[in-house]
Amino acid sequence: MSGLFGIAASALRANQQGLSTVSQNIANVNTEGYARQQLELRTSFGGAGVDVAQVRRNFDAWSESALGEAQSQFGAASARNEALGRLESSFSVGQGSLSAAFGRLQDAFAAVASAPTVRGVRTTVLEEARTVAARFQSLDRQLSSLDSQLSKEIGATAERINTLTAQLAELNQSLRSSGESSSLLDQQNRLISDLSLEVSIRLNRQEDGTVDVLLPSGQALVRGTEARKLESPLGAAGPFAPQLSLEGSPRDPSGSLTGGRLQGLMEARAETLAPLRRDLDRLAVGFAQSMNQAQEAGFTAAGVAGGALFSGVDGAAQASAAPGNSGSATLSVAPEAGAALLASAYELTFDGGANTVTLKRLSDGAEVYAGDPANLGADLIDGLRFSLDDAALLSGGDRFRFDPLAGAAGRITVALSDPEGLAKNRAAVGASVTDGGGATPSDLVLSLASPQALAAPLPRTGTNAPVLEIVDDGSGTLVLEDEDGGQYAFTLGKPLSLEPYGLELTLSGTAAAGDRITLSFASAGPADGGQAHLLAADRALFSDGATAVDEYASLLGTAAGAANRASLAQEAGALVLSDAQLRREAKAGVNLDEEAADLLRYQQAYQAAARVVSVADTIFQSVLSVVR
DSSP states (O other): OHHHHHHHHHHHHHHHHHHHHHHHHHHTTTOTTOOOEEEEEEEOTTSSSEEEEEEEEOOOHHHHHHHHHHHHHHHHHHHHHHHHHHHHHHSOOGGGSHHHHHHHHHHHHHHHHHSTTOHHHHHHHHHHHHHHHHHHHHHHHHHHHHHHHHHHHHHHHHHHHHHHHHHHHHHHHHHHHHOOOHHHHHHHHHHHHHHHHHSOOEEEEOTTSOEEEEOTTSOEEEETTEEOOEEOOOSOOOTTSOSOEETTOOSOGGGGOOSHHHHHHHHIIIIIIHHHHHHHHHHHHHHHHHHHHHHHTSBOTTSOBOOOSEESSOOOEEOEEOTTOOSOOOEEEEEOOGGGOOSOOEEEEEETTTTEEEEEETTTTEEEEEEOGGGTTSSOBTTEEEEESOGGGOOTTOEEEEOTTTTHHHHOEEOOOOGGGOOOBOEEEEEEEEOOOOSSOOEEEEEEOSSBOOSSOOOOSTTSOOEEEEEEOSSSOEEEEOTTSOEEEOOTTSEEEETTTTEEEEEEEEOOTTOEEEEEEEEOOTTOOHHHHHHHSOOBOSTTOOBHHHHHHHHHHHHHHHHHHHHHHHHHHHHHHHHHHHHHHHHHSOOHHHHHHHHHHHHHHHHHHHHHHHHHHHHHHHHHHHHO
């Protein structure tokens, strides 16, 4: 009889545990990170009754890993989409755009060309020029503000990561001290899920239930019960400062990130926002220099050579020295040829053993100069003039980084305050030819149109008149050379245009090395207006032929394209995440239909076991009555 009671009692205990397990599952159906528990039974030792083998937690490492990866990719895509959406909205379209301001300035110059003697239309030019400068400044402020916002968001994300890793380290301590429990492991799972949204991670699960959390670089965020802080410097920390730093590690882990909000924010800032800011600064410098050159090549109503229309973009920038530099040399760089400028940062490295400097363009990794540091500034490089204060002060291994055009869009202003300073008139060009005095006297004849609307003043020495000279290019061919060393191949009797100055001339007769052409320029007259017509034209700013309107359209297209790709990536990431969540739920999630069926099954089994107890008691009572 005791065997019957024992079997029934074990059945009651087992099915009661089953009811408790099902109830726990139902109660946590909406609990994030909860893994369904499942009762496993076995026949009691000796074959009489049933025992609870274990309450198993339905945890599938593969589906959890896939979910974590999907969360990281979605976190990166959503952060990138949010940031680039704000970036796209910074670029105005319509009448409030920079492109529209360019158009109105051109229209104002066209009005001056049509009515060169009317002062009022010249006043309009200055007003529209101020509008262009204000548009540049406004766009620069918006992009600078977005950069600051992203920097703060990156810092806030790093703080959230630190909070989550600290909690995971505390959970590891609890697991070590109290052993594995489903509730602690569920908490761990939820924290890992939240962390995966913020940053891409790798997990090393230990036999005691604890977990080590690593960045893709292998650097540990959590090692046992120790959490290491991740930090991001706020503000302008300099080009050599790490983007991220991890407590206890000398390496910057930012380059290894493959997902998470942190990576999405950093990628949006470094790969889209920063290049767009450089493009905007390049446009500001190229536009200002092009307008200034055309202004300086013309003449005002008073017959005076024109001056700069815009200012604030031509100053030399100081390069940032690497923290480990042992030399004391300083490097500066100034934009001098707007048409050749590129939107890039640069790095200079000094090799003390070879006594050479290497200049690398960081946008494409190209090496643009390698040689004697004393000759670094001899020629323009990408339209820039590099200047070392004293090459002897360099020390082996010294490095410099610089963004030569940084902030130009925010600094551009209108230099002219008086509309009478506008160079609306073309140059009346004169010239005289001097025989080179060689063994064979030349008979060089020069003809040129006058007046001419020059795009830029010709090179000259001080205030002297510009001189062109016939020289041998080294191969026996005669070419025309200006005072900056620019050479122009010519054919006698054929028109020649000296670019980028726009001077057109024709050489005929005979030419000999040493022949010199001295040019003179004067105003074509107060009613000319030809230079204003040139300033009104949609001229190429850069060597690729792009105009100001083209460049702004390119900026707008880049921002819109990046935002659209980010939006599509977020939508795709959401689908992948949803699929990963469904796979995880299929393995570890609570299905109420299944739980209802289990609840009924355990209830019926419990009732049946109770009936066995009742039957056993009846039998027992019957036996007792017979004995009495």
